[in-house]
Amino acid sequence: MRPFTHPSVDNITVEGILHALSDPERMAIYVGLVNTETARSCANFQRINERTVPKSTLSQHFRILREAGLIRSERQGVEMLNTSRRAEVDKRFPGLVDAIMAAHCRQSGKANAGRKRGRRARA
Amino acid sequence: MRPFTHPSVDNITVEGILHALSDPERMAIYVGLVNTETARSCANFQRINERTVPKSTLSQHFRILREAGLIRSERQGVEMLNTSRRAEVDKRFPGLVDAIMAAHCRQSGKANAGRKRGRRARA
C-alpha cells in the first residue's frame, strides 16, 4: 500500500476543489467533516443520503478529497481518521469553502454555513 | 436543431456550477464572459491558453456552461451571442461566483476578481 499523498497548500488548485465537491456524495462527506474538530473514520460515511455506499467507492471518494487538499487522512490503528484541512484551504483561497458551503446549505434547505458562528449564510 | 435549454434560476445547482467550472477551458470561457457587459460569440474563444480548441469541443463547453445556468446563449444572425447570467446566479447563491473568481485569479496570479471595482481579490 503506497503512502498517502497530501498536496502542500501551494499545490491545492481551484479545479481540484471544484471537481471534488461537484459530486453529491463527496460533498456530503466533506460537509460532515468540515464543521467539526473531531476526526471521523471512513466507515462513518458508509450511509449517505439513504444509500449504502460500497467500500471501494467510498475509498475513491476519500482519495479524491485528499488529493484535492480538502482533507487529511491518517491511519490510527485499524481505522483511518479524516479531518478537514479547512484552515489551510482558507489560507490559499480565502472565502472559497465558505461560499461553497453556504451555497450547498442554501440549496439543500439547511441553515448554518459558517464555521462556528452561524453567520454568512445570511438573509 | 433543438432550441437551447436554459435552466430557471431555481433549477441552478451547486454541483452543476462546480462541475462546469472544474474544467480549465470552461473556466477560461466563463472568466471571459463574467467581467463584461458585452456579449461575445463562441468564435471569440477558439484560442484558449495557447491552444486552439476545436469547434465541436467549444460547442460542448458552451452547452455545459449553459445547462449549469452560468451563461445565456442567443442566436443573433449568423452567430451565437453569449452573456453571463451572473446576477441571477448571485441571487440564488450569493457570493459563490465571487469566491470562485477570486480563487481562480489568486491561483493564476491575476488581480481583480470583483465585478467592476477591483476589490475582493485579497489584501
Add this chain to the structure above:
DNA sequence: CCTGTTAGTTCATAAGTCGCGAACTACGGG
C-alpha cells in the same frame, strides 16, 4: 432561387473516467 461563406450544432467513435465486486493489505487481539 441557387451558391457560397460563416458560425455553430449534432453524430459517431475513440479515449478517458467512474463505480463497484472481488481480492488483497494492515493492524490489532486472543
Add this chain to the structure above:
DNA sequence: CCCGTAGTTCGCGACTTATGAACTAACAGG
C-alpha cells in the same frame, strides 16, 4: 498464528468526454 475489522487496489463494464466529419441556420451576392 489465525481471525476480524477497516480500508486499499485491481479489473472490467458502464458512463463521459473529446473531436473529426457531416449537417443546419442565417445571411450575401448574383
